[in-house]
Amino acid sequence: MRTATALAAAVWAGAVAALPTQTRSTTLPSSWKWVSTGPLVFPKNDERNIAGIKDPTAVLINGTYHVFASTAKSEGYNMVYFNFTDFAEANNAPFYYLDQAPLGYGYRAAPQVFYFEPHKLWYLVYQNGNAAYSTNPDINDPSKWTAPEVFYPNGMPKIIADNIGNGYWVDMWVVCDDEEDPNKALCHLFSSDDNGHLYRSQTTLAQFPRGMSEPEIVLQDTQNIYALWEAACIYRIKGAEGTQKYLLLVEAIGQEGHRYFRSWTSDRIDGQWIPLADTEANPWAGEANVVFEGQKWTKSISHGEVIRTLTDQTLTLDLSEPIQFLYQGVDPNAQTEYNALPWRLGLITQVL
């Protein structure tokens, strides 16, 4: 009796212990909850006179966070790199402004960083009027980022020119298939137009970064362009199967002008996207589901990225730890022209 009870208890405890781990490691919730820090990274008080720091992309390697972000002011955009080992110290990290590297001076914004395994190179993908990239063999040495090259040598593709209206061509994102054969695996390039369209081009892993196809429209909302605005991220979920294999996030502008993220899932990067948490009331992340550790300093959860510990071109997330998303937020009372808004970086952590 006693043995049987102990055994049953052990089995039960084992099942309970096993369940959350399994659930956590592969299943995406249809309703999300987050806790946010206050603003963590500010523009420096230096001769650059940056108004806002924006659009972060971040990886965590050997205990060091590497962050690339846009720097914004009325005169225009560029990018910055910095690193730190602890978020409490993030604002003390020296800024390496990337115009000091061969990547150069002028309009460059909205970076995405990943390691392209076949080339043994880091890629930084960004917008410069085209969809651009620079490479670097060593993420620790920001002075090595190469001069921009573009994915579309003939300029803005026709389908984008035909659909962009009064929008802007922004927020390029590369993600490659999880498939070994370099002639079968595809690398996909997403972009947005601030006019209700999400586009995707493709090339093979073998040909990347060359050979991007004419884009096609992946998602569109021509009734409400604000619902499908910009800043798309596509991630592979480690260990997930079926329609939960890939996660798509797109930033939207809500009823009162605040930013939030919608989400979809799919079995393929070039497959059908099925809504997950995709409304302002039940967003992936937004005012509706983020609580703040201290003062609520922003009503926008805007352009950002999940902090990746797996850094290759498959953009894989390991859900065995809560997701951490580095984002841009802004004082809701700030009133100035768009490029001069005082954006700061904050961090939301998933509440399981």
Ligand SMILES: *[C@@H]1O[C@H](CO)[C@@H](O)[C@H](O)[C@H]1NC(C)=O
């Ligand atoms: C991380 O540490 C390993 C082992 O020391 C090293 O081989 C690797 O180059 C490091 N990665 C980076 C990006 O510094």
Ligand SMILES: *[C@@H]1O[C@H](CO)[C@@H](O)[C@H](O)[C@H]1NC(C)=O
């Ligand atoms: C951190 O950034 C500085 C440039 O500001 C660079 O020299 C250094 O190598 C980086 N550290 C690591 C661990 O990557």
